[in-house]
Amino acid sequence: MKWFPLFLLVFLLSCNVTPEPMRYGTDLCYTCKMTIMEKGYASQIVSKKGRVYKFDDLGCMIQMMKSGALDRSELAHILTIKYGTDQDLMEVGQAVYATGDKIKSPMNFNIATFAKKEEIPSVLQDSSLRIYSWNEIYDLVGNN
Amino acid sequence: MIWLETIKLRLVMGLMLWCTAHFLHAGSIRVGPEQGITSISGATQKALCGDTIWIESGLYKEGNIVLDKSLTLMGMGNPVLDGEKKYEILTVGADDVSIVGLTFINSGYSAMNDFASIKIVGSRYFKIESCTIRNSYFGIHVSNCSYGKIWNCSVEGTPDQEQNTGNAIHFWKCDHMEVFNNLSSGHRDGIYLEFVTDSRIQKNTSTKNIRYGLHFMFSHQNSYQHNRFLKNGAGVAVMYSHQVDMIQNEFQDNWGPSSFGILLKDITDSRIIHNKFIRNSAGVFMEGSNRCVIDSNLFQENGWALRVQASCTDNQIAYNNFMGNTFDVACNGTLVLSKFNSNYWDRYKGYDLNKDQFGDIPYNPVSLYSVLVEQNSAFLILLRSALTVILDEVEKAIPVLTPIDLQDLSPVLTPYPL
Numbered sequence: 272m273k274w275f276p277l278f279l280l281v282f283l284l285s286c287n288v289t290p291e292p293m294r295y296g297t298d299l300c301y302t303c304k305m306t307i308m309e310k311g312y313a314s315q316i317v318s319k320k321g322r323v324y325k326f327d328d329l330g331c332m333i334q335m336m337k338s339g340a341l342d343r344s345e346l347a348h349i350l351t352i353k354y355g356t357d358q359d360l361m362e363v364g365q366a367v368y369a370t371g372d373k374i375k376s377p378m379n380f381n382i383a384t385f386a387k388k389e390e391i392p393s394v395l396q397d398s399s400l401r402i403y404s405w406n407e408i409y410d411l412v413g414n415n
Numbered sequence: 416m417i418w419l420e421t422i423k424l425r426l427v428m429g430l431m432l433w434c435t436a437h438f439l440h441a442g443s444i445r446v447g448p449e450q451g452i453t454s455i456s457g458a459t460q461k462a463l464c465g466d467t468i469w470i471e472s473g474l475y476k477e478g479n480i481v482l483d484k485s486l487t488l489m490g491m492g493n494p495v496l497d498g499e500k501k502y503e504i505l506t507v508g509a510d511d512v513s514i515v516g517l518t519f520i521n522s523g524y525s526a527m528n529d530f531a532s533i534k535i536v537g538s539r540y541f542k543i544e545s546c547t548i549r550n551s552y553f554g555i556h557v558s559n560c561s562y563g564k565i566w567n568c569s570v571e572g573t574p575d576q577e578q579n580t581g582n583a584i585h586f587w588k589c590d591h592m593e594v595f596n597n598l599s600s601g602h603r604d605g606i607y608l609e610f611v612t613d614s615r616i617q618k619n620t621s622t623k624n625i626r627y628g629l630h631f632m633f634s635h636q637n638s639y640q641h642n643r644f645l646k647n648g649a650g651v652a653v654m655y656s657h658q659v660d661m662i663q664n665e666f667q668d669n670w671g672p673s674s675f676g677i678l679l680k681d682i683t684d685s686r687i688i689h690n691k692f693i694r695n696s697a698g699v700f701m702e703g704s705n706r707c708v709i710d711s712n713l714f715q716e717n718g719w720a721l722r723v724q725a726s727c728t729d730n731q732i733a734y735n736n737f738m739g740n741t742f743d744v745a746c747n748g749t750l751v752l753s754k755f756n757s758n759y760w761d762r763y764k765g766y767d768l769n770k771d772q773f774g775d776i777p778y779n780p781v782s783l784y785s786v787l788v789e790q791n792s793a794f795l796i797l798l799r800s801a802l803t804v805i806l807d808e809v810e811k812a813i814p815v816l817t818p819i820d821l822q823d824l825s826p827v828l829t830p831y832p833l
Contacts, residue, residue, distance in 0.1 A: 296625050296648065299673045304680055304702065306626045306648055306673075308603055355526065373527075379609075379633070394527055 288347040290315055290360055291323045302331035303378055310357035311383070312376040316341070317348040329368070330380025333412040354383035361386065368408040371400040382408060447471030455488070455496070456480050470494045470517065482507045490516030496532075498522040498551075503530040513542045522551040524579055531556035531581070532570075535563065543568060553581035554602065557589055564593045572601035574623065582607040583624070586614075594619060604630040605647065612636050620645070627652045628669075631659060639664060650676040650695065659685040667693045675700040676717070682707060689833070692717055698740070701727045710734050713833045719745050719785075728752040736830045737761060737780070741798070744780040745789050746818060755780065755823040759830045767828050777822040783810035786817055 293315070298307045307313050307327040314332040316324040318341065326332040329351055335341070336349075350360040354369075366384045373395050374383045385391050388402060403411065446458045446468060456477050458468045464485045472492035479502045482488075486509075495518045498504040502523050505514070512535075519532035531553035535541055542564045548554045554570035557563060570583040583599030584606045586592060592614035598621075599605035605621030608614065609632040616639035621628030628644035629651040631637065638660035644650040650666040653659055659682065666676030675697040677687065682704040690712045692698035697719040699709065703726045712735045714720035720740040721732070725748030736759045737743050743760060757773070765774035784803040787794045797803050810817055 303654065304673075304678055304700070305652065305654070308626055 288317050288319060288321050290317050290348055290350055291325075292358055293325065293352070295357065298325045300325065300327040300331050300378075302326060302335045303328075305377065309377050311352055311354045314351040314363075315348070315360060316346055316350070318345050319347045320345070321347075328376045328378035328380050329382045329384065329408070330376070330378055330412050333380075333409055336409075337412075351384045354385055355392070363405045366405065368403045368405070369395065369400060370403070371395055371397065373397065373399075380412060382412075441465040441467060443467045443469060445469045445471065448473045459484065459486060462486055465511075478502045480505050482512060483509050485509050485511035487513040488515065488517060489513075490518070493518055493547075495520060498532065500524070503528075503532075503534055505533045507533070507535045507538055507541065510539045511541070512538060513544070514546060515542075515544045516546065518547040518549070519551065520549045522553070524552045529553050529556055529581060529585070531585070534558075535560055538563065542566070548583075551581075552579070553585050554583040554599065556581075556585045556587075557592070558587040560586075560589045560592070562591045563589065564595070565597060566593070566595045567597065569598040570600075570602065571598070574601045574625070580625065582630075583621075586611045590614065593617075598622075599628075600624060604628075605644075606630070608632065608634045608637065610634065614638075615640070617641055619643075622646055624648065630654075631656050635659070638662065643667070644669070644676070649674045649678065652678040652680070653682050653685070654678070654680040655682075657683040657685065661685065661687045661690060663689045665691045665693070666695055666698070667691075669695040671696055675722075678702075679704040679707065686710070687712060691715070691833075692720070697722045700724075701730070703727065705729050707731075708733075711831065711833060712736075713738070714743075715739055718742065722746070723751065723753060724748075725750060730754070731756075733757050734831060735759070736833055738830065742782065742785040742788070744821065745785045746781060746821065747789050749816070749818045751818045751821040753821075755821065757825050757827055758823050759827045760823065761830075763826045763828070765826065765828075772827060772829075773825040774828055777824045778826040779811065779814070779817060779819075779822055781817045781821050782807045783817055 293313050301324040305327050312328050314326045314329050349363045351363050353359040369383045370381055374381045444458045444462055446452050446455055452458050454477055467487040470490050472494050474495050476497045496504050498521045500521045504519050504522050522532045523530045532548045532551040534556045537559045539561045544566045546568045548570040550573050572580050580602050582604040583602035586608045588610045590612045594616045596618045600623045602624050603626050605624045605628045607630045611634040614637045618641045620643045622645040624647045626648045628647040631653045634656050636658045640662045643665045646668045650669040676692040676695040677699045679701045683706055685707045687709045693715045695717045698714045698717040700722045702724040705728050707730045709732045714737045716739045719742045720737050721744045723746045730753035732755045734757055738761045760778050763778045765776045783806050
């Protein structure tokens with residue numbers, strides 16, 4: 272039994288399903304293979320087995336989810352980074368999403384994430400601003 | 416009476432010339448610390464369309480200078496325009512603008528606006544020549560423009576502010592751009608094009624940029640020739656574009672766990688000809704790319720010469736030299752719909768009994784070991800071990816896992832003079 276703590280350690284390590292921090296300039300987007308550089312548009316999926324998929328644009332993540340490459344029941348976390356922050360990940364269902372002329376994301380899906388409507392900075396608020404829930408934005412992103 | 420006609424014609428021509436000269440008469444304004452006008456903004460306000468502003472050497476701290484007339488800004492003895500880390504230095508919103516021989520330093524940074532040293536918006540027939548740009552967020556930022564020229568400029572950023580750097584030369588929604596003989600380094604991308612068509616990128620050097628040396632997004636019918644891409648995060652990314660010509664470029668030393676010479680992502684009907692890929696992690700990485708021609712290139716000392724994903728179809732890979740690469744070709748499926756022929760492979764062990772210069776047995780560039788590495792990169796630890804040699808020999812005799820269709824049916828025995 273003296274090996275038990277070691278087994279326990281291995282067991283715990285293998286079940287690590289916490290999100291990873293984004294490494295800007297190093298990590299690649301799983302869908303488009305671009306190096307993730309722009310803060311505030313990136314997103315991340317963590318599977319129940321602990322595998323992390325990173326994306327440079329929320330649209331890339333939605334495309335990947337729609338492609339059927341991953342089983343939805345296998346996913347532990349679907350996360351998106353709050354606009355204007357570099358590591359502030361939040362679950363997609365709890366966020367609101369904005370599109371507008373002043374929002375420009377790396378892959379041109381041009382979606383910004385906010386915790387709530389009131390957090391949208393005034394510089395982005397013009398007539399082109401549209402606000403969506405997660406389900407709406409998921410349906411909006413095309414398969415191409 | 417022919418001589419009379421001739422004289423008449425000459426008179427009319429002379430009159431026309433005189434008129435043209437009269438109407439085209441352009442003034443010139445001199446700006447300098449010891450001149451009547453000491454600020455560039457003052458001169459641009461005074462100037463009329465078509466005038467030339469001569470800027471004498473000196474340091475100009477004027478915040479943001481807006482150019483809304485067709486003017487020529489001409490530097491004499493290298494004048495320096497300083498943005499003091501706060502301002503966008505020069506904003507151009509007029510047609511027929513030339514900016515020659517100026518140095519721009521320290522443009523401002525903003526998370527919301529793409530501040531640049533030179534920003535050109537909605538201009539036709541502009542020219543930026545022999546300008547030097549240092550420590551900028553974006554170097555030259557061009558949007559909604561046609562028929563622009565950027566020649567002989569040098570744009571260098573400071574790599575310590577890595578993630579807060581923009582692109583050295585950035586184009587968005589432009590057409591007919593000429594980017595010749597520029598140097599870009601220390602920025603996010605050396606040259607970035609998004610929604611740009613009918614443009615030529617030639618003889619530029621991109622080095623030590625954090626992401627890519629050159630980056631195409633949704634940009635069709637462009638060509639880049641005779642450029643050098645050295646030591647960037649990755650060489651060139653060509654994405655979601657068609658009809659791109661990539662000719663006689665050099666891709667060198669783009670090393671990293673996920674680096675490459677060229678990334679082709681969803682590219683169709685393009686040509687990669689006479690390029691040199693030397694010491695890159697992967698020479699060419701292709702995904703979702705169709706009907707591309709990869710012809711007469713040199714692949715030397717790369718980790719992978721070619722990584723062709725199964726989503727690629729109808730590509731022609733011919734007349735290339737593959738020399739000293741760790742893996743010649745890797746792919747992630749067993750069905751490969753691209754054609755390989757008449758390449759030189761230094762690993763080819765065949766023979767040529769009928770002396771037609773082509774090997775008599777086909778060459779399979781995908782080894783079993785490269786397939787295993789593609790599926791699980793931890794296998795790389797076995798590189799150059801006896802086990803992998805045995806595996807490869809067995810697989811050659813009885814192919815099970817490697818794509819059988821992926822064959823060069825006519826490998827050549829001597830390298831091409833490339």
